[in-house]
Amino acid sequence: MLLRHTTKDIKERKSLTINPAKTCQPVGAMYAALGIHGCLPHSHGSQGCCSYHRSALTRHYKEPIMAATSSFTEGSSVFGGQSNLIQAIDNIFTIYEPEVIAVHSTCLSETIGDDLTQIVEKARDGGKIPEGKHVIFCNTPSYIGSHVTGYSNMVSGMVKLLSKSTGVTNDKINLISGWVEPSDMREVKRMANLMGANFTLFPDTSDVVDAPQTGSYEMYPKGGTTIPDLIASGDNKATLAFGKWATEDAAIKLENKCKVPFEATELPIGVRATDRFIMELSKLAEVGIPEAITAERGRLVDMITDMQQYLHGKRVALFGDPDQLIPLVEFLLDMNMKPVYIVSGTPGKKMHKRLEELLLPTVPEAKFQNGKGADMYLLHQWIKNEGVDLLIGNSYGKYIARDENIPFLRMGFPILDRVGHSYFPTLGYMGGLRILEKILDLIMDKQDLESSEPEFELVM
């Protein structure tokens, strides 16, 4: 019992997080930046931050994750990191030759008050940014929000520093992607192409963090949204931002800056959220919904129908990020399951409100909390008080799953102990099928393993 210290007795903890259901902003900014073609993310802070984020992403994707660091010293933390960043920009363009450097700050550089706008301006004036190359940046103080906030801030940085309006509107829409896997971004592109939509997806980490094995190492794999496409996003006719927590801010900034109208939806996870996404996509891109998409939806609904007896009333505990959790809760409800416990370390009142809307009518006993005090220790305590049939979350759920003998579906970030998330989507109707297949495998494997000999069934 690794978590043998977890007690049933729940006390309010004022100033302590045990086993967090979140991490800090910069890793999100780093991941978002990898979705730009030819981009080298840069961490403006101590070396450790950069090393940790690269390791975290490397473990999650089993891919080389490159990023540079300002390598703060005692001196830079007293006198400011300006000279470090200017030297870094110079070194990076000389040695690593990226198209763009995406700088994010850290708690350290934020607290000493480094002004990224002014430093990058100074680098530009000093001729450190070669013609045709770009430096974008965003502020990601680790003591505000969570990794999701960092992702959002970097996506907004792309809009703020790259998107331009020439006054001539393109017959194209922007798809701004929330924090999802490269497989999901690929799936969104597949669906949009199937519908005949003309679009730019950003950020787009497919073909970046799921690069094929070729025998040679490409520092900048072929994927990622190109700089010309990002610049032209200001001329596109509309924006569909999916995953509000990670993208809505960028969509708003794009509207303010370039007058591109937008809709923001939840991540297309499950039947209804995907329906809404497809409808919006159809409306904004002015394209129809082809039979092929409708058939995919039908197949998902068919599998839910076929297997409903195994899903009915199953109690589920979930942890992770709001963008995933909200549509996932809706999906579980549509499958007649009971999402009873939900925690997210990411703060924000909207999540609570939305979960209330979803859960009160059918699962009034559900407990959910996000932000302060919402960690996996709390989730475990709830589970100890009344058990669940399924746990969904990132790899750190495995301790609870093992101690309490709960089938465990890995979804979210980070996944350190299984593969597949890079390649098989959980978005869209096809992604829904995969989630459902995994849930059924887990529930039915447990039943097979634990049923008595006479009750052990061949046909299920």
Place this chain on the structure above:
Amino acid sequence: MESILKGRQNQVLTKGTDSHELSCDKSSLAGSVSQRACVFCGSRVVLYPIADALHLVHGPIGCAAYTWDIRGALSSGPQIHRLSFSTDIKEQQVVFGGEKTLKKALLELISAYNPKAAFVYSTCIVDLIGDDVESVCKDVTNISGVEVITVQAPGFAGTKKDGYKVACDSLMKLVGSKGTNETIPNSINIIGDFNLAGELYLLRDYYEKMGIHIMATITGDGRVDDIRQSHKAALNIVQCSGSMSNLAMQMEEKYQIPNMRVSYFGIEDMSDALYSVARFFDSKEMMDKAIELVGSEVRDLLPKLEFYKKALAGKKAAIYVGGAFKAISLIKALRMIGVKTVVVGSQTGNKEDYLTMKNLSDEGTILVDDTNPLELTQLVKKTNTDILIGGVKERPIAYKLGLGFCDHNHERKLALAGYKGMLNFAKEIYATAMSPVFQFTKNK
């Protein structure tokens, strides 16, 4: 693309070709994709295996989240070290200070987990906002009766190596705090092994077979009370010199405990370690037992290695690891299974280490300090390397290049120390060097 960064030319040299001394102990250039980490990281990896202590990270959530149970340092008993505790400081604390938060967190945790001691890691931002962590720790020690030790580890205050020193300073606060000053005969402390994949269990067994009493294992499978009494040991055996020789030095100064640097990787170094300890205690009985142990292990192992040696003959390896002492052992261990080392480097080696490495290496071997992925890629290409030995960030690069890979860092899944470890190492190198998957991509 220039393969070596301007200003790094002196940190790379080819034996037999270059005449300059390898420059090291330098901080990484701003803008480099360094594989190095920070002071906090160094202190955390050293202290974290102490399994019955509480480890509270005082700072924003990231520092705790990224160090949450990511290293396989096994404990045979308590598992508190595998949980993640953070004060998770927010803007409010950045503005008004985090001392109150820290105090509350400590008191709550101590009452819930009843640890033997607590370590509080003070991160970058805590140092900047000027929290008096030391006095909070003292205060909580007085209230709770559990010793709370400050680990002054702001990330920017140096490299990972400086973090090792910080950890040693913190450990010194425990050392000697229990028991008399009487030295226990034939006793040692095993310092600098972190019990990755249970390696310490092997070592403990070897030493115990020789009739040696083990006072404390620092910090692998570590226990607070053992460390408190570790000053009673007659000898400190230090592995992984990079991280913990400083502790041995401090213990020598304060408690006159002599120390010995050893390595447990490869037959030669493992056997040397056991013989040296027997020689130190000047005991014929101990030496006889060591000879018997080494003899029986080696007789068992050598025939098994023969197969791998034949199969691997002529293969070339590149080594890029954290500590230099490990790199040195690896050159020897690889040689034993017929593999030639063509590139060798470390994140934290010093002048002396690199000199040893150079002497041990073949002509043409390239030595490198604090390298980066681009440079490493060029070096392995240039030397036609077959296998890379490194850590988490090097693995996917090796694979992308179609090279075999062995994690000799904290993500090793099999014990690589000792005689059993040597066989595991040979098996792992063989398995990866011969993997049929590379037929699909060999790009040479």
